[in-house]
Amino acid sequence: MIKYKSENIELIIGKSIAAVVLSVLLCFNEVCAQDVVIKDHTLIMIDSLNDLSKRYSFVDNIKALKYANEALELALSYNYDEGQAFAFRNMSAVYSAQYSFAESIEYIKKALDIFETLDNQEGIANCNISLGNTFNRLGQDSIAFGYYKMAYDFFDNTQDMERKSIASHNLGLAFFMLSEKENAISKFQKALEFSLELENYQLASSCLSYLGEIEFKSENFESAKDYFMRSLGISDQLGSDAQKYATMSALYHLALIHKNEDDTQGMMEYLEAALKMIPNLNFSFFVNEVYEEVISYYQERNNSEMLQFYTSQFVEILKGKNNRIAEDKTNIYLDLIRSRELDKKYAEALKTKEINEKIVEANLQEIRILVITTAVLAILLVIIVYQFFRNKKNLNAIKSIYNNAGTALVLIDDEGGIIRWNKFSEELFGEASANVLGKNFFREYVSKDSNIRPADLEKSYLNEFRIIRKDGKAKEISVSCSRTLINSKTFYVFYILDRSELNKLQRMNDFYQVILEKSNEIAKIGTWEMSYTSFLNKELPTLSSQVQEILEIDQISTQELQQLTWTSFFPSEEPINRLMEVFEKAIECNKAFDLELSLISYKGNDIWIRFIGSVEFHSVDDIRLFGTVQDITDIKNGINLIEENLKKEQELNKLKSRFISMASHEFRTPLSTITSSVELIQMKMAKSPNLIVDVLNKHTTSILTQVDRLEKTLDGILMLEKSMQGKIKTSFDRIDLRELFGELVDTINVKGDSRKPKLVIDPEARFVMSDLNLLHHVLQNIISNSLKYSKERQEPEISVEKIVDVIKIEIKDYGIGIPDSDKSGLFSSFYRGKNTTGIKGTGLGLSIVKEFVTLIGAEITIESEEGKGTLVSIDLPLFPLSQN
Template sequence: MKKGLITIFFIASLVNINSQVIDSIQSVINDPSLTTTQRINELNDLSRELTYISPVMAMKSANEALSLAIEYNNKRGQAYAYRNISNIFTLNEHFYSGTEHIQKALKIFNEIGDSTGVADCYISLGHYFKQLKDYKEQNKYHKKSHKIYSRFDLPSRLAVTSFNLAESYFYLKQYDKARSLNKEAIRLCVELNNTPLLSMCYKLKASIALEENNLAEAEKYFLTTLGISDSLGIYSQKLAVIESHLGLAEIYILKNDKENYLKNIQEALKISKKEKFVKYLPGIYNSFINYHIDNENYEEISNYLVEYENVYDSLRISEFNDKSNLTKNVLDAFELEEKAAVLAAINNQQTTSLRQSRITVVVVGILAILLAALLYFLYRSNKKINKINNELIRQTETINHQKENLETLNNTKNKFFSIVAHDFKSPLASLSSFSNLLVNHSENFSKEEIIDLSKKMNTSLHKTIRLADNLLKWASIQMNNIESNKIRFELNAVINEVTEVYSPIAADKKIKLDVNIKDSITVYSDKNQLEFIIRNLVNNAIKFTSSGGSVKVESNTVTGNYKTLKISDTGKGMTSEVKNQIFNAGYIKKTEGTAGEKGTGLGLTLVKEFAEINNIKIDLDSIEGKGTSITLFFN
């Protein structure tokens, strides 16, 4: 206990020291006695410190450093400014701009022989490949940077490279190497009072413990990370905070501690919304929904579905605005480079003119060459600007397309709640009426009448359960949370299971159900999803076929190695309008069967979604008044 209190007190003292670093840099920058080189270095340091805290402020400092470095021809300052700009773009998934700027930085560092600058660029490239989840490439570049800094007496940079390399080994599941390097990084962070990096190290230590199922140690260091981050305030590493809350939630769900599980999931959601970390939202909302499904709290599920859509839409719009602002900074950087090149050209022109003032022909020749070079440079610069403008146009088109998709999803959401409001109410009202009759008037009914009422209650209950199942599957698909477990299995077995269930139903309607399986066919799909597809198509065929009609289920292997399953009926068919829209996104229409059977309109929507997930092609042929034929093609 005493040791734990000493550790907490020591970490708190580190936080107080480190939280002043950024404020200190900002105050130094305003010192009028600074030289230009010192001001450039301080601006670059500030940009680096702010990259993971405030990308907008970091970009502002980097551009200011770049402007000064270009004006005073400070190559090293230019290179570090380019590196900082690259890090900001990469963090915000502008990978093209990030790669372009890091290559500029590498080129300058190599030209001036700055090996530590090259190592810093390798660090940035490691982060680049981490964003792309290419952990082998991430590990390769962090090895290079760690090897370079191991040769120099620079503990602050060695701490960074040790942590980065440890993290890359963690993603490669080489936990012993990760643990050893992370231990060294923690030692250096404590010596250097580098509290933000120390919080990342403890988060990594907790993650390793969690992967090795050491829940007590994982919980301890996730909580330590959060304690440090709370003390850092606005200078905390937000990603470490979110991932620590999610890690604690995973631990508490394993411990069946529902109160602390919800507390940490809620904190992760709160910070993700505040800091606009859109990528965490689907997983967090999915955790809430699964929790309330397990606890049968369907009202909360509906609330979280609505909240998710509203929050996600708002943050996506904000994210697009942020990315637009960062893209404008690319244009600013190009303008700075263009001004620098023009100034250099003018300077060269003046120098040449003074040196060769007595030789008019040479002067004219040099001016002509410089003019041609300038025109070529302007041509290249204009080409780059046009390329950026085209990219902005493309991004605008993407945003408009996403807006249309959001409108479609909103219409679908309205339909969803319409179904919930109407189709849940009707069967539940029937159940209520039947149960009231049995409770209040059972003495007035014969045994046969009570059995008949019970059967009707059972039928209504099964319809309600099936509706709830379809609605939950449909909602999961809309949030991209449906999972597919594809295996190889015999298609014929699934067909037999489905038709065995529906044979009595067809017989009750006096419909002939004909099953014709010619070959033994093996398919590669999710068995449950494929069974759902076949079940819905057979159910619809029987539902829309009148008494005396027939339904056929046929499987075969056709030319080109395609395997087919055809379900046809002699029912009432579809109009051209319905046939053209039946599988379109957002089209949900309820239609009664030939015997007055009810439906939700969700069945074929789910069939289309599951078919796309399993790479199954659907061919529809229907003639109004004559029947419908639907063929599934398996590759």
């Protein structure tokens, strides 16, 4: 009967222990399995994003960069090195296509570093293709050939047909650029065979196009026509978002072949087919060439109507292309900024992530140890009790399990005295078991004055202490306590874990958390949160201190803060309506949003912010909006500064070009006249030493006239330079305008023109306060222009009248007028209208007039119509503010 009960107890205890251990293991395995599934799904998503980026890299650079950035962000989050490398390679391809070669090489170097660390030869070969593309765009054909050759040598020995065909195509392109015809044909034929087998029609059409161009350059027109027709045959099988360089190449070259055959009808059919494609293209290949052929065709036939139509269409295409290029450049630049922010953000996040992983690993290890220790201890105690009642033969085995346990086990009496500890305890505390028997655990290792009892530790799961070993080393430990009875006497078992490294990692994590918060302060990033109801009521969101600092409300009182609404920071209704539309769309589609807004801070300063947010649905009536705000004012100002500097540089280049054009004409003509006059004098003197005075006077007068012309040109340049540097000082006096205009009308004349301007002066407009010299120069230049540019037409008219406190001067002529296209450059230095050919001038007159008018506090406007004349109006203040 006793044996039966003992066996049942043994069976029940064994089953219970097995069930507990099995449950723990199943839970642990389930958690691990879920982590693996989530990670695998994310890695597949990263690879898909990289594939999308690679697909769009030759079609839509903005999409390609967006997908690459998303892939990079996820790859950094999951420490997926290969995903990071492919993202960097795709970013390099985008910047190379945009001719931003510095960024392109920077990102391809990052990709290469990762692939070399992983010893991924395929990745290195793909980077060589990207480097070949970059140097091909730079015009370094021999360097590009070297990289294409390395990629080809690798992929040609693999079974990857797709990469093999691409590498062969690229090497063929390199041979084509180096004018190695036979090698180029060989590689293109090989790539064509593979691409057709893989049904890669994009690559196949490119191969056919290049083969056609090779034959065309060799004047093998029939063979070229065959390749181009094959290329057109598979054009319809290209996707709607594919780059159709090959199709445009085929249409253009087929048109030229028909032109060579004097088949103008066939030529125009292909050119018109190309024209239909152009508006939908994202590239400019063959656009100029196609329009040049069409315009030339209608020019030869004097068809002015069609000529004007296609010329206007070509101009609009060019405008659209330029706008698209500018927009792409802006988006690329902003995405570059985002990429830079991503680099900085994840450089810190990676450090934090490494520490968190170590902490998580350490915690998991601690949990495993505790679970295993508990299970081992439970088994140990059951075995001890079981064996104690059955017999004492297995006592040595029990001691062996106790001593060799994988954690520190210490047996303590109810007063805290050490009875025994195992080998792991000896390693942890640095003392043998025999040296500590009977000593109080707490007073020996925690504190000499400690009054802690083992029963105090039994209530809590983990108790942490800092101990000092006999060798002086400090340790941080956690103690879990379990009470047991042996022969009716109470004992305690301490399960001790060394937490020194774990706590060190935790402190490092806290340190890096502080660093991350400081980074947000430096980057001027803060958080916001609000309900959709409060948004509709225009209530101010809950803002972090960083956002309050951005909006400059960090130092105002609580009462003032409560009176503010979020609309208080918007300069107009337009951005308010825009934000409301964004919020409504985000709630409707349950999507995050990211936009840039121009605001006015509480103190009235203009600021730019990047506004990022998400939606959270708590219930039908409780919708929350939250996100981040980043101050991007400095970034915006930097972009504006770059654009202003670029505009100034363009203006400077135009100024230089106009100066060179003017100088080459205005200096060469007088010098030629002087040279020819001197040579004529010498010839006359050689033939007749007694040269008559009249002949000499004629030529010397011509020389002096041209020298005077040069002096006036140089005087104009010097005068403009002084004005621009602020070296001209004004001196205001009372001026008699009737006397001034009378002198000007009498003295100003144009060679071969006897006309005089008609002058009408209001008696009330006779006197004015101004600088006589500057006003004289201004009026002399304008009156001279009115005569010079209206020769053989009705004489100019001058009217002077007083309007309130302004003298209004109007000088009207009936001359050649100013073309609309030239009006924007009227006051630019060295600028002359396109209809002034044959009329002497430097292009400095009106630029100097503009400077002088500004100095005397006046205003000038010019109205003109080509062929009908020009009206110049000057508003001259009676008492100018700029008067010294």
